[in-house]
Amino acid sequence: MTDSRMNPEAPPTPDHVTIYAKDYEPPKWWVRHVDLDCDLSADKARIRATLNVEKNGSHDRPLVLAGDGLKPLTVQVDGADAQWTLEGDNLLIELSGEAHEIATTVEFDPSANSQLMGLYASGGLLCTQCESEGFRRITFHPDRPDVLSTYSVTMHADAKAYPILLANGNKVSEGIGEDGRHWARWEDPFPKPSYLFAMVAGDLSANSGAFTTMSGREVELNIWVREKDLPLTHHALQALKDSMKWDEEVYGREYDLDLFNIVAVDDFNFGAMENKGLNIFNSRYVLADSETATDQDFDAIAGVVAHEYFHNWSGNRVTCRDWFQLSLKEGFTVFRDQCFSQDHNSEAVKRIEDVRLLRAIQFPEDSGPLAHPVRPDSYIEISNFYTATVYNKGAELIRMMRTILGEKDFRKGSDLYFERHDGQAVTCEDFVKAMEDASGKDLAQFRLWYSQAGTPTVRAHVDASGSGAVLKLQQDIPDTPGQKDKQPMAIPLKMALLSRQSGAELVEERTVMLGEAEQTVTFEDIAEADPILSINRDFSAPIILESDRDDEELAALARVDGNAFARYEALQELNLRALLPVIRGETVMDASKVIAAFDATLSDERLDDAFKAEAIMIPSEAMIGEKLATIDPDKVHAARQALGHEVGKGLTEKLEQMYGRERPAGDDLSVAAKGQRALSNQLLGLIASGDPAKGARLAKAQYDGARNMTERQGALTVLVSLDGAERGAALEDFYNRFKDQGLVLDKWFGLQARAERDDTMDAVEKLAEHPDFTLKNPNRLRALLVNFASNQWVFHHASGRGYDLLARMVIEADKLNPQVAARLVPPLGRWRRYTDARAKLMRAALQRIEQADGLSKDVFEQVSKSLG
Ligand code: B3K
Ligand code: ZN
Numbered sequence: 125m126t127d128s129r130m131n132p133e134a135p136p137t138p139d140h141v142t143i144y145a146k147d148y149e150p151p152k153w154w155v156r157h158v159d160l161d162c163d164l165s166a167d168k169a170r171i172r173a174t175l176n177v178e179k180n181g182s183h184d185r186p187l188v189l190a191g192d193g194l195k196p197l198t199v200q201v202d203g204a205d206a207q208w209t210l211e212g213d214n215l216l217i218e219l220s221g222e223a224h225e226i227a228t229t230v231e232f233d234p235s236a237n238s239q240l241m242g243l244y245a246s247g248g249l250l251c252t253q254c255e256s257e258g259f260r261r262i263t264f265h266p267d268r269p270d271v272l273s274t275y276s277v278t279m280h281a282d283a284k285a286y287p288i289l290l291a292n293g294n295k296v297s298e299g300i301g302e303d304g305r306h307w308a309r310w311e312d313p314f315p316k317p318s319y320l321f322a323m324v325a326g327d328l329s330a331n332s333g334a335f336t337t338m339s340g341r342e343v344e345l346n347i348w349v350r351e352k353d354l355p356l357t358h359h360a361l362q363a364l365k366d367s368m369k370w371d372e373e374v375y376g377r378e379y380d381l382d383l384f385n386i387v388a389v390d391d392f393n394f395g396a397m398e399n400k401g402l403n404i405f406n407s408r409y410v411l412a413d414s415e416t417a418t419d420q421d422f423d424a425i426a427g428v429v430a431h432e433y434f435h436n437w438s439g440n441r442v443t444c445r446d447w448f449q450l451s452l453k454e455g456f457t458v459f460r461d462q463c464f465s466q467d468h469n470s471e472a473v474k475r476i477e478d479v480r481l482l483r484a485i486q487f488p489e490d491s492g493p494l495a496h497p498v499r500p501d502s503y504i505e506i507s508n509f510y511t512a513t514v515y516n517k518g519a520e521l522i523r524m525m526r527t528i529l530g531e532k533d534f535r536k537g538s539d540l541y542f543e544r545h546d547g548q549a550v551t552c553e554d555f556v557k558a559m560e561d562a563s564g565k566d567l568a569q570f571r572l573w574y575s576q577a578g579t580p581t582v583r584a585h586v587d588a589s590g591s592g593a594v595l596k597l598q599q600d601i602p603d604t605p606g607q608k609d610k611q612p613m614a615i616p617l618k619m620a621l622l623s624r625q626s627g628a629e630l631v632e633e634r635t636v637m638l639g640e641a642e643q644t645v646t647f648e649d650i651a652e653a654d655p656i657l658s659i660n661r662d663f664s665a666p667i668i669l670e671s672d673r674d675d676e677e678l679a680a681l682a683r684v685d686g687n688a689f690a691r692y693e694a695l696q697e698l699n700l701r702a703l704l705p706v707i708r709g710e711t712v713m714d715a716s717k718v719i720a721a722f723d724a725t726l727s728d729e730r731l732d733d734a735f736k737a738e739a740i741m742i743p744s745e746a747m748i749g750e751k752l753a754t755i756d757p758d759k760v761h762a763a764r765q766a767l768g769h770e771v772g773k774g775l776t777e778k779l780e781q782m783y784g785r786e787r788p789a790g791d792d793l794s795v796a797a798k799g800q801r802a803l804s805n806q807l808l809g810l811i812a813s814g815d816p817a818k819g820a821r822l823a824k825a826q827y828d829g830a831r832n833m834t835e836r837q838g839a840l841t842v843l844v845s846l847d848g849a850e851r852g853a854a855l856e857d858f859y860n861r862f863k864d865q866g867l868v869l870d871k872w873f874g875l876q877a878r879a880e881r882d883d884t885m886d887a888v889e890k891l892a893e894h895p896d897f898t899l900k901n902p903n904r905l906r907a908l909l910v911n912f913a914s915n916q917w918v919f920h921h922a923s924g925r926g927y928d929l930l931a932r933m934v935i936e937a938d939k940l941n942p943q944v945a946a947r948l949v950p951p952l953g954r955w956r957r958y959t960d961a962r963a964k965l966m967r968a969a970l971q972r973i974e975q976a977d978g979l980s981k982d983v984f985e986q987v988s989k990s991l992g
Pocket of ligand 1: 255256394396397398431432435454507510
């Protein structure tokens with residue numbers, strides 16, 4: 125093998141070429157219709173594809189069909205054997221006319237497909253995953269999102285092993301074949317890109333329902349699972365109905381087929397996939413009852429069901445021209461699912477959760493070696509760009525446009541977008557243009573959010589003098605790999621000026637557009653002198669805010685701000701102000717202001733429990749680390765522990781009294797009940813921080829008396845970080861109770877990997893050898909390794925053992941499943957931010973991965989960019 129990685133002078137290996145957005149060219153050939161005949165069994169799939177191709181414009185270029193690991197058994201053009209060549213994996217066919225019928229046959233073994241891309245076997249099922257470039261592992265095809273075709277699919281399989289045969293669209297006929305086989309034919313009338321193709325064969329049962337659309341059409345809904353899992357599907361089915369209704373009410377979008385199928389599979393590379401009419405889900409986002417799933421799991425299921433359903437319009441009916449436009453469908457759809465969840469839960473709390481996630485994952489990405497714009501300029505492997513930047517920052521961009529336009533014009537814009545581009549493959553620019561045209565607002569400067577990477581920092585300062593006030597704003601966009609000296613962005617900042625005493629808005633809430641590097645805004649005739657600034661309310665822009673508000677002002681905001689998000693922010697800031705000077709070694713811990721603020725929050729009867737649960741969360745070690753130029757994980761950990769301890773001790777009485785309140789019924793999934801349980805688990809955590817022995821007793825009692833998984837997991841989360849007999853007993857009980865339920869056993873791995881203990885490193889090394897651990901199942905792999913790598917203090921063990929383990933696992937996993945392996949790399953890529961000794965060890969781990977034989981392009985890209 126030629127290996128350029130060993131020799132920086134050598135050209136990149138052919139597999140590792142960079143694709144640039146600027147090189148986009150329309151396809152030379154369209155494919156108008158795809159007919160597939162699929163003869164399926166576990167270890168052999170024979171696929172005959174007939175493509176109706178049509179020349180695009182005038183040229184003499186051959187038809188290029190992408191393949192991945194395929195060898196053509198037959199190639200015919202218009203019914204006759206044809207000349208063809210293979211160039212790498214691609215099939216080239218010279219064509220003389222304007223339109224032809226191309227037929228190819230391939231064969232492969234689905235059971236040998238450990239990448240879980242293309243057609244693969246999972247738990248006795250055969251299923252597909254095509255986004256982004258998996259269709260080329262099933263048959264030769266252009267396999268690019270701007271080639272849209274109608275599809276007809278005939279599936280043949282053994283009737284006993286695979287009684288259910290599903291594909292996109294509607295089933296048009298079925299029948300019995302020879303030797304115990306049967307067949308079904310499906311047709312999808314909506315032209316779609318190949319990444320939305322899907323089929324599933326297996327022994328499945330459905331929880332079925334129906335939905336009547338706004339124009340009165342009946343849609344059949346099915347959640348397909350193994351028969352024993354049927355009782356676990358009610359929540360997903362209800363979420364699907366709720367999503368269909370919400371999209372009609374909020375966006376005027378109606379479902380378009382007579383059938384909507386969801387299938388749950390155990391081995392899946394991510395959450396779920398929006399294939400037209402046949403969504404395929406990681407079983408984790410389908411199966412739930414209160415015994416086995418937490419409230420958070422239930423909410424995640426509803427969120428993912430909604431997300432995939434919403435893609436039917438934002439992604440499927442209007443799709444992406446090329447993969448650089450991924451955020452066109454993902455950012456918009458994440459925004460839509462976030463709003464759906466906000467409407468079905470506490471709005472402010474959902475916003476807080478989404479921002480917490482953005483800061484925990486996207487901010488570090490945006491300030492590290494893998495930073496890229498929401499619309500990237502280049503990639504080696506597109507699978508590496510399903511990132512928090514494309515998804516979550518992308519969603520923030522859509523949210524900002526809604527803030528700038530207002531809800532009414534935003535809806536006008538989305539109506540125009542769907543109307544203008546229905547059935548097309550388009551760009552992020554087309555979306556912004558529709559918003560601009562519908563509203564008449566100029567979004568020229570706003571577009572920079574799509575092209576400039578890096579999280580802007582905004583400094584805000586208020587000068588109050590006499591009867592007026594001046595707000596001074598400054599913005600700074602950091603350099604990121606390949607991008608320097610950036611232009612100022614258009615940043616919508618929701619703000620108000622508040623009375624210190626009452627929180628009354630002395631200057632009413634408004635959106636200030638920051639567009640210059642420096643800007644001032646003047647307010648006149650303010651009724652009270654010395655107002656407090658409440659800014660970036662609702663997190664109106666994804667920025668880092670620096671303000672010189674003092675502790676008293678923050679405490680006042682935490683108490684009186686009418687914007688719940690801003691109250692939460694003030695509390696977070698107070699926590700950071702207690703923590704950071706201790707970490708820097710400037711002072712000893714003074715928790716008094718945090719204690720007072722938590723006390724006031726817990727006592728405030730206007731606030732709901734879900735909010736209180738968020739409000740008393742001490743920022744995670746990862747978030748604290750983001751605030752430091754150089755991170756010493758031991759110091760961060762020690763300071764955070766100390767703050768938790770002080771708060772727990774300082775508020776013992778109140779925490780215990782609130783923790784002792786009566787609990788809601790075990791299966792009550794109302795917003796209030798979920799909030800109460802969330803708060804109760806947070807209270808337990810703080811009690812244990814203050815008094816570990818008491819915490820262990822209470823947590824064990826909660827574990828033993830648990831009536832649902834939220835209580836059980838909440839108790840175990842606390843216990844795993846404590847010493848004492850209770851811990852071992854609960855972990856053993858949990859294992860014995862749930863060892864046969866994969867999704868719950870994942871929790872057992874995850875909880876231990878997250879434990880904040882000095883022996884967690886040993887435990888994780890042992891768990892990696894546990895008979896129930898496997899790198900083949902992405903959920904199990906993530907349960908142990910993603911949780912471990914995000915457990916800052918443990919992962920960054922000064923010995924470097926954490927880095928070694930992760931590097932070993934990346935190398936092993938890469939041989940099976942490059943996509944999943946590559947997702948483990950980013951924590952090592954943060955090396956520049958850590959103390960010297962750790963940075964060296966992290967780099968060494970990356971270099972070890974880099975030198976492994978036969979590295980996939982997925983891992984190669986992440987590692988080479990991380991090394992910089
Ligand atoms: N569109 C899929 C993600 C596909 C990831 C491919 N590497 C799920 C989603 O975002 O809805
Ligand atoms: Zn999506």
